[in-house]
Amino acid sequence: MIAMLVRRIIQAVLVMLVVAFISFSLFQFVGDPINNMVGQEATQQDRAELRERLGLNDPIPVQFMRFVGNAVQGEFGISYRMARPVSEVIAERLPATLELALVSGVLAITLGIVLGVYTALRRDGWFSHFIMSSSLIGVSLPTFLIGILLIYIFSVELQWLPSFGRGDTVPITDNWSTGLLTVSGWQSLILPAITLGLFQLTLLMRLVRAEMLEVLRTDYIKFARARGIRQRSINFHHALKNTLLPVITIAGLQLGSIIAFAIITETVFQWPGVGLLFINAIRFVDIPFMSAYLLLIALVFVVINLVVDLLYFVVDPRLRVTKSSSSR
């Protein structure tokens, strides 16, 4: 258990170092950032000064070491575009993204599981057929199109919900102001959250359904039926638990994808999160911001993976037990 934990953490660190190297390389491959930062009228001396100040004259290994050292402390340098510390900008925008991701994640996972189980148990009901066919639309339509469609219906035509922004926010800590405590915050959140979560929801639902049908065909379910175990217990105790086991991994990865794919949704809805900043950063070749964002997303995935692995130890007895005293 401890050995496994240590191994996993070492793996996680290695992954992060590789990603760090990639995001560091961005600096080397993309043209001279100074051009983007200074105006046309800047003198040669201004440029040299700025270059020196940003540490762009040092040897590459030194720059990489400094990059990693800084990154560990949450220092990603100064944004070329905004001329402010990247960490500061991200900290300011991160709550918006996390709140959006959290709400659509919860939406996708709960509805995905509930609908997946429902369609597995009522395989031939009309509602199941309806859900399964509409889920095909959910998987095949691109996110931005769903967003635009929702805006058209609920903001333009019906005028029920706002089409952009985050609504009113209230600060809960120094650097976290939330939209989850205001009515307009929730109103603004609904459409983006659906847009962002719909794909994951349908994917998860189809996965849960397939897995549940698989489990319902197993010998241990047959044997449970043969013992007269109640239908409800077979479905929601014996079968569901076994169904959700492999779903944990997927749900974890989906949470990661939701944060990563927030870029598109944030753009469509002008949601003031890090994803929106990232799009702007690309346009301006804001390398410090881009590399920080890359690292952040990688960190999210690595942490989620670690948590998922640990979760398996908690829920799957086959992994947990090592004493295995077997005898005939």
Place this chain on the structure above:
Amino acid sequence: MSDVLLSVRDLVVEFPKRKTLLTALDGVSFDIHRGEILGVVGESGAGKSLTGAAIIGLLEQPGRIASGEIWLEDQRIDQLPYEKMRQLRGKRIAMIFQDPLTSLNPIFTIAEQLVETIRTHLPLNAKQARERAIQLLDEVGIPAAAKRVDDYPHQFSGGMRQRVVIALALAGEPELIIADEPTTALDVSVQAQIIDVLKRMCADHGAAVMLVTHDMGVIAEACDRVAVMYAGRVAEIGQVRQIVKQPQHPYTQGLMGSIPSLAHQRHRLIQIPGSMPRLDAIPTGCAFNPRCTSVGERCYKERPDLLVTNQGEVACWLFDQGGVA
């Protein structure tokens, strides 16, 4: 043998397929008496498992009982509504499957599975049910049962798991256990032990057994009577002694032919020349006619029903006054 516990009458099980209707069981009839062990033999695909599934009401879709009756004492059980049948399963009829490695739910402890089964059928509280669970495990020969009861299935070997399965099947004190090849998936070295455990447990708890097996040694040693199935029909049924010594149906004779001594060795069913017909190609008349050595004209035209002889029942025209001609 005295009173009849289970009576299967002219059971027909069908599988509606896209184009055709497959008749997998075609007029199966037999009785099981209280406390007896009825062996069921026959080649793979003869319909042994389906018979068990039909009795306990767990035929898989689209399979269905098309006609016939199943009686448990004086109650007809083949048309019971789901909930009524569920209450009966485990409480009066239980079933054991082939593979103990997959029969137990991997994420619940043995205690959890036993206690739930016990409390589904018996009015015990959690503590009493747990005590009974430990006692059952002890009876089936799990060492240190009180400690092992909280282990998970994967912590037991195959043989031990099948013992747990037997304990689970007996948890509701059923009167009949359908054991579908309970040792086929096990190591040869533990097969005899498991049959012993099954036999002893059922004797102690007064349960009858329908024991499906390929092992003629098991039939000879453990069973009181034996039914021979062929192509979804019962070919012959009678006392084990009679059938082993003097098989009547040509098919049974073929099965027994290769067994010189049934005393201690295990024996597999021998291969009779030819193979059992597929469900969509069962010949008219006697289903065994293409492979039969004593075949006559009548066997191609008329289908023999079980005929009562002085040694049991056999579905063969040889034992009819009219003969096979």
